[in-house]
Amino acid sequence: MALSRPQLEAIVDALTIVLPAREPADAQLHRFFREHRNLGQRDRALVADTVYSALRRRRLLESVTATASPREIALAALVKLQGVGIGQFESALRPGEKEWLTTLKALDIESLPYEVRVDLPDWVIERLKPLLGEEALLALARGLQEGAPLDLRVNTLKAPREAVLDRLDYDELPAQATRYSPLGVRLRGKPALNKHPMFLDGAVEVQDEGSQILGLLVQPRRGEMVVDFCAGAGGKTLQMGAAMHSTGRLYAFDVSDRRLDNLAPRLKRSGLSNVFPQRISGENDAKVKRLRGKIDRVLVDAPCTGLGTLRRNPDLKFRQTAEGLVELNAKQRAILESAAGLVKPGGRLVYGTCSLLREENEAIVEAFLAAHADFRLVPAAEVLERQGVRVPFEGPYLRLYPHVHGTDGFFAAVMDREETPR
Secondary structure (H helix, E strand, O other), rough: OOOOHHHHHHHHHHHOOOOOOOOOOOHHHHHHHHHHOOHHHHHHHHHHHHHHHHHHOOOHHHHOOOOHHHHHHHHHHHHHHHOHHHHHHHHOOOOOOHHHHHHOOOOHHHHHOOHHOOOOOOOHHHHHHHHHOOOHHHHHHHOOOOOOOEEEEEOOOOOHHHHHHHHHHHOOOEEOOOOOOOOOEEEEEOOOOOOHHHHHHOOOEEOOHHHHHHHOOOOOOOOOOOOOOOOOOHHHHHHHHHHOOOOOEEEEEOHHHHHHHHHHHHHHHHHEEEEEEEOOOOOHHHHHHOOOOEEEEEEEEEOOHHHOOOOOOOHHHHHHHHHHHHHHHHHHHHHHHHHHEEEEEEEEEEEOOOOOOOOOOHHHHHHHHHHHOOOOEHHHHHHHHHHOOOOOOOOOOOEOHHHOOOOOEEEEEEEEEEOOOO
């Protein structure tokens, strides 16, 4: 299919807005499409695919362009990443661009410097390379450069997974059961599901398989008191509410009205009656303090750099900094400390992130355990195996990687509070 001059211009215009990375790319693209209603569905898909390809390999593209202008980035992404033939849009090229693109098309990426092939910021490479080694980091980076699949979580209160798979097959939407999560379905491609009857009825929700596995570590039971301390839009909240069979009380805390507003329609579709969303001003809010020592299970999906989600949020590579990491670490320590105070003796605390960095993961947990003798680390694999879930990873912590597990990158630690203080 030929690429028209207006299509190329739309891609360049979108990149002009997105590349400065002042806001999340998805929000900026959403606004761009709202302001360019003349773009058809296929045009929008082309623009979005090219923009996200460029963001995933931005360091590579900047290294092979003269000025890294939005136009150069767009052309390089189309030819080198999207596989578009130069002849398909030759009429839209300026003098000299065809010759440059011809040379670029023949360039062997493997001949480029290691940092360019990894395509992560230097401060991230400096932290991950000593932990993983050069080859393992490159393999991880390549996994992060791929687009993320579309995973669904089945609301088992409304339908079993097999019934969901049968319905998707009937509707000619190819899908299969997720590899590890007993609740998950992975679709082939990215079909629009927001008007599908199963979505409207709350039988399925969009949720990455890795996120589902993290939710399984909490293992909430019927009738318990549970807190999702950083609920966000509520994917794991709804998962835990269903696991509790809509009994007990499940508090969904978050500091953002917008995120809790996004939870509201999902909660209505789910049919759950045990979830209580509550906005808090911070970890020391009165709503938190009144529950101290009363909660059976607390999940802390802590705010983090989000580097494990680069497949779907590649712009985070440019919006996060080493300086910001220090601020996040302080916030993570404070949130975990406050959340731990909610856990009653014999209860469980799960700390998780979608980060790959030790500073946000093991270092936070190790410091917490050193200061709290009444909490003990429980091997995450044992918690999952008791539920019939077997995920390959080493050590006591859950570690998920896109190139190994096909999920977003996740870390989690399970900590149980002793029945009686030592």
